Amino acid sequence: MFLTHLECTSCGLHHEWSGLQNLCTTCQKPLFPVYDLAAVGHALSREVLAQREKSLWRYREVLPLPAEVEPISLGEGGTPLLRSARFGSEIGVSNLWIKDEAQNPTQSFKARGMAVAVSMAKHLGATKLAVPTAGNAGGALAAYAARAGIEAHIFMPRDTPRANIIECRELGANVVLIDGLITDCGAEIARRKAAEGWFDMSTLKEPYRVEGKKTLGYELAEQLDWVLPDVILYPTGGGTGLIGMWKAFDEMEALGWIGSARPRMFSVQASGCAPIVRAFEAGEASAVEFSNAHTCASGLRVPKAVGDFLMLKILRESKGGAIAVDDEEMIRITREVGLAEGLFVAPEGAACFVALRKLLDAKIFAPGERIVIFNTGSGIKYLDCYE
Ligand SMILES: Cc1ncc(COP(=O)(O)O)c(C=O)c1O
Ligand SMILES: [Zn+2]
Numbered sequence: 193m194f195l196t197h198l199e200c201t202s203c204g205l206h207h208e209w210s211g212l213q214n215l216c217t218t219c220q221k222p223l224f225p226v227y228d229l230a231a232v233g234h235a236l237s238r239e240v241l242a243q244r245e246k247s248l249w250r251y252r253e254v255l256p257l258p259a260e261v262e263p264i265s266l267g268e269g270g271t272p273l274l275r276s277a278r279f280g281s282e283i284g285v286s287n288l289w290i291k292d293e294a295q296n297p298t299q300s301f302k303a304r305g306m307a308v309a310v311s312m313a314k315h316l317g318a319t320k321l322a323v324p325t326a327g328n329a330g331g332a333l334a335a336y337a338a339r340a341g342i343e344a345h346i347f348m349p350r351d352t353p354r355a356n357i358i359e360c361r362e363l364g365a366n367v368v369l370i371d372g373l374i375t376d377c378g379a380e381i382a383r384r385k386a387a388e389g390w391f392d393m394s395t396l397k398e399p400y401r402v403e404g405k406k407t408l409g410y411e412l413a414e415q416l417d418w419v420l421p422d423v424i425l426y427p428t429g430g431g432t433g434l435i436g437m438w439k440a441f442d443e444m445e446a447l448g449w450i451g452s453a454r455p456r457m458f459s460v461q462a463s464g465c466a467p468i469v470r471a472f473e474a475g476e477a478s479a480v481e482f483s484n485a486h487t488c489a490s491g492l493r494v495p496k497a498v499g500d501f502l503m504l505k506i507l508r509e510s511k512g513g514a515i516a517v518d519d520e521e522m523i524r525i526t527r528e529v530g531l532a533e534g535l536f537v538a539p540e541g542a543a544c545f546v547a548l549r550k551l552l553d554a555k556i557f558a559p560g561e562r563i564v565i566f567n568t569g570s571g572i573k574y575l576d577c578y579e
Contacts, residue, residue, distance in 0.1 A: 194228045194229075195225055200218070200222075202222075202501070203218060203219045214392055227253075238418065247268065270411070274535075286560055287560055288564075292535060294567055301408065301566070301569065321342060322391070324374050324394055325356075325377070326490045330348055349371075349372060349373055355574070394498075406443075408436065409437035413450055419450070422562050423557060428461055428492070433566065441454055459512075460515055465487050467482040467496065469516045470482070472513065479504070489522060490574075526571060535567060536570060548565065
């Protein structure tokens with residue numbers, strides 16, 4: 193067990209990890225788990241790692257769950273990094289890769305965060321979990337809570353894709369549909385959680401979903417033989433995957449597993465909800481709430497994110513950027529990607545392929561650069577968008 197404490201990402205205040213925690217108790221910003229990486233370095237090497245099971249739990253030493261506690265698992269992580277030869281060559285990119293997160297339990301990368309966060313919540317004594325969700329996080333919470341034998345209360349916008357709503361119900365969760373956005377769902381949980389005894393599992397408002405998501409960064413490094421790609425395109429809502437990967441890169445450098453080079457990180461958002469793109473372009477350190485948010489890529493319909501300042505810092509530090517794409521473009525490119533690669537990608541993943549094309553047109557990339565796109569979910573959950 194190498195977790196030492198939780199540290200505020202804004203004011204630096206330390207918090208105990210041994211009780212259920214949400215945001216920093218003084219400044220209300222996200223907390224990051226901190227590990228004794230010197231000790232991890234003695235216990236774990238890249239060579240030992242290579243012999244372990246194909247699951248995110250292979251990175252156990254840099255995950256928060258005590259070694260003797262059995263994780264709540266459905267086989268998450270260990271997804272393929274696929275060479276995109278055909279789509280890549282069609283658009284003139286010779287070194288394009290797709291991390292296919294649709295191959296996780298509940299068909300999205302949300303499984304990573306929830307596997308770790310539900311494991312910790314159960315270990316720390318929570319019995320009722322609540323989450324506001326754009327869709328996929330709800331399905332993942334419902335699945336892991338069911339497996340853990342604890343209650344899940346899921347708050348979703350009424351117009352969340354039907355598959356997500358039905359999935360949560362069939363996994364036995366208590367589903368509440370809200371006439372509003374994910375931010376309204378979060379506000380409703382905040383209002384009721386004390387009286388109901390719910391632990392708030394909102395992304396980055398509890399400290400461990402980001403730890404599950406950071407394994408995207410560990411896997412990517414391992415799959416690319418410990419050399420990070422030049423560019424990452426990530427469909428950004430709450431930004432937990434982006435923030436988590438950046439944390440993973442720093443941890444891996446401290447462990448001596450990678451060097452100091454970092455990919456240029458690009459946030460891809462929908463034109464109908466692009467708070468990070470706006471803030472990035474305006475040179476702001478945080479993002480104002482995006483009004484009238486709308487997009488069929490429901491995971492990108494996050495008008496205000498608690499980790500906005502962290503994302504903006506990463507995009508700038510990495511010399512990356514932020515770009516918005518239209519829904520019609522996402523829907524149109526889905527079939528192109530499907531035909532070229534054999535993947536029915538989620539609209540959020542499709543957005544990254546559109547963004548790639550736009551960034552290529554703008555001559556943002558040098559020839560031969562290694563580019564990784566995250567397909568964060570499956571198109572099968574979004575049939576409403578294709579009818
Ligand atoms: C398929 C999909 N992609 C991307 C996102 C955005 O993820 P993040 O909150 O890590 O930015 C979501 C969030 O709901 C999602 O469901
Ligand atoms: Zn703080």
